[in-house]
Amino acid sequence: MLYLVASCIALLFGPLFYRYFSSGSGLQKGLDGFIFVSLGGLVLIHILPELLEHGGIITLLFVVFGLWGPTASERLFHRYSEITHNVTLTLGIAGLLLHTITDGGAMVLAQQEGNSILLALGVIMHRLPVGLAIWWLLKPQVGTQWASVVLTAMMVLTGVGYFAGEQLLQHLSIENTVYLQAFVTGSILHVVLHQPHGNQNDDRQGRYQYQAGIGSLLGVALLAVLLLVDTGGDAHSHHSHGSGQFLNWILTISPILILSYLIASLRFKAGLTPQNERLSSRWLQRLAGPEALIITLLLLGPWFAIYQAIELLIIGALLSLGKVELTDPHENLPQSSWRFGFAHLVDRSAPWIALSLILANLIGHPSVHLEHPALQVFLLLVVFLPMRFCNLGAAVLALSLAYSGWHNVAVAFALIAAPVLSISQLKLMSWTMRIALASVIALALLFANIYLVDWHQMLTLPDTVNVAAVIIVGLIFSACLLRLGPRKFLSRLMIQFNAHNHDHAHGHSHSHTHSHQHDDSQHTGHQHKEHKH
Template identity: 60%
Template sequence: MLYLAASCIALLLGPVFYRFFTTGTGLQKGLDGFIFVSLGGLVLIHILPELLEHGGLLSILFLFIGMWGPSASERLFHKYSNLTHNITLFLGVSGLLLHTLTDGGAMVLAQQAGNSSLLALGVILHRLPIGLAIWWLLKPQVGTRWAIAVLTAMMLLTSVGYFAGEQLLAHLSLDNTVYLQAFVTGSILHVVIHQPHAHSKPDHQGKYEYQAGIGSLLGIGLLFGLMLMGSDGHEHNHHAGFVPQLLQWMLTIAPILLICYLAAGVRYALGLTPNIKHPKLKWIQSLIGPETLLITGLLLGPWLALFQAVGILCITGYLTYAKVIPNTATFNSNDTFWKFGLSHIVDRSAPWVLLSLILVNLISYPSVLLIQPIWQVIILALFLFPMRFCPIGAAVLSLSLAYGGWSISAILLPLLAAPLINITQLKQMRPAQRIILAGLIIFFITLAQWINPQWHAIFNLPEWVNALALVLLSLLFSISLLRLGPRKFLLSLVIFTPKPHIHEQQQHH
């Protein structure tokens, strides 16, 4: 009973924190950053892996329908955009309500002999951001009464899950409701991303992004705490081993990334910048850095580095001959050596590194690991189209695929084409140019699949050096997060940046 009472109190703390944090615009931004990271992270790190385990790749389809379907509906039916958004909000809240039933069951498991109380503590802690998010989502939209009603319903459903027999919980298990839960999980992500509270005073000059960054860092801290508790061995075996795997992956890649950032500063000082006039050199720095060869060569092996270098040179030669202009990110041409490498490049690549931390966990599920290399390449290409990759991000993605056991052709695809085959860049090319480009990419990944070089790391440093590098890398990423704010930091991954919803009824509230 003590666990049940504590979980309900954790939900009720949401309105208290909300009232405190909305006393000023800076605190509001901090609250937004905390919820954006903590609730989104709970979905990606805790809920999504379970959906993949029980529903396979089809659950991802339902998640994307729930996440992007409302945006498509609002574009098609402008007059009913307010209704569409409210339906999405209802679905997202319904998903959180359904999830509370399993929370109650988890606390019962924690009370059984031989189980650790850390499981119950993890449930209680993760309800803090959920209670806060319910108030944050509903109070500006539908008012205080409905927000109180939903929190009350969550406490009642938690009690039902706590006292219900195994038969009721079996009917609501993921095996029976996986696609429904995937759809409502997408609805949750949609509502979180599109800022339902965007009617508050806008921050056009980014004055309060620092506070948003502080909130997001607190959210990251909460997520890591929950992952450590989840690794106690009482969740499914795959998730229990995720934290040690994650830590080892971070320790391995941290020193290489620091070297890459310094190498990027060196090539900037030597004149190889995004604003360079020479078309071939412009394409080389856009596609390969060339500092990303350090990641490929040291962590994936010389063979893959050779494939990447030769492939990029051939693709660059063709694009230069065809007079295709690269779609490069803007930056301040007056940047110093240090600011370019440790600020501009960090801002571009840090979101991809964090995304890869999630992918390391997700893509190693048997249900996600497609057997046929051709299907791996097709699914990966569809993933690349709407994304705004940088060369370092492409190399880190390939490293994640290698750790996940994907085929050599799938590993090579991001190294050759991730910064290139996005919708914005392809629109600047004629149909014949796209066909020739696709032919070059297919030739190199087919050749790699035929030769089948085995990837292996050839770089090994003492543990204390890796730990120090990880501390420095975490510091750089934290500064970037504070500088940009969580939304600008993460949404730079995609080409289509979602805009906040502003509906008429919001102005009333």
């Protein structure tokens, strides 16, 4: 009973925090950053892997539909965009309400003999951002009264889940509602990504990015605590892929990331810069770094590193001979080599590294049955086309997929294709060049299927070193979040969509109102053609 009361009190912190943190634009940006990171991370790291475990790969289709369906509807039917958004918001709130019933059942499980108290603690802690998000989403749009009704309903439904009989819990179990929960989970992500309210126009100069960064760091801290709690309880062993493996990946790659940024600093000092006059040199840096080869060498083994180096040299030579310019070129390079490696390059790669870990944690889930390498490659192609992966993000994605048991062909495809296969980059190529590039990649994958041996990790470091490296990487990435703010941090991933206004009738103006402060990652294909190195 104590757990039930504590979980309800956790929800009530939402209105309290909102009252004190929404009084000024800076504090409001901090609140937005906290909700953006904590609720979004909670969905991606905690909820989605659990849904995948019960629904398989079809779950991802419902999530994508819930995420992008409202956006497509708003663009097709501008007159009804506000209605579409309100429906999406209602679905997201309904999903959170449904999830509270399972929270109540989870606390009952935590009280049973042999189960860990950490399960109940995790449920209570993750309701802090949920309660805050409910108030943040509803109060500005429907007022205090309706927001209070929804919050009360959440507490009542938590009690229903706590006291309900097994028959009711069985009907509302994840197995019976997995696709519905997947759809509303996508709706929640849509609402979180497209800020439903707030005074974005008041921050056209980015004056409050620091406050937004502070809020996002608090969200990251809460997620880290939840991750540690989640992996500590035996009762949550079914989340081992969603939490335990995610944590292990972070521990494994952190020391190598520091080494990669150090090598990037040294090659910049040696004169190998992204604004080199030679196109072949710029392509070499775009595809391999060569700091990305260090990740492959130490965490996938020498054969993968040699394979990656040779294939990227061939692709780079092909694109250089075809005089294909690079999309998303580096601009405003710092003078200091240290600032290049540990600030400029971090700003460009950190979002991709985080995305790669989350993606691998989802599409590499054991319940996503894609045993045939052709299906794995096709899914990766769908992911790559709307984006423009950096080489470090591609390497992290490849090794994460390898650790998840994916085929060597899919791992090789991530290593060689992710930095070059994107719609924005393909637009800068002729059809002849596109066919030539596709042929080179196809031959490379055929070679990988026949000759590429299984991977093996060359470098294994003590846990103390890994933990220290995680702290250092956490500080470096935290500085990146403070510089950019969480929404601009995420905008680095959306090259294809930033050029389009997402100005909803209900006030979604954050994309274009900040367009002048985004860096080169916002450039369209036409602008890239005019770029002179």
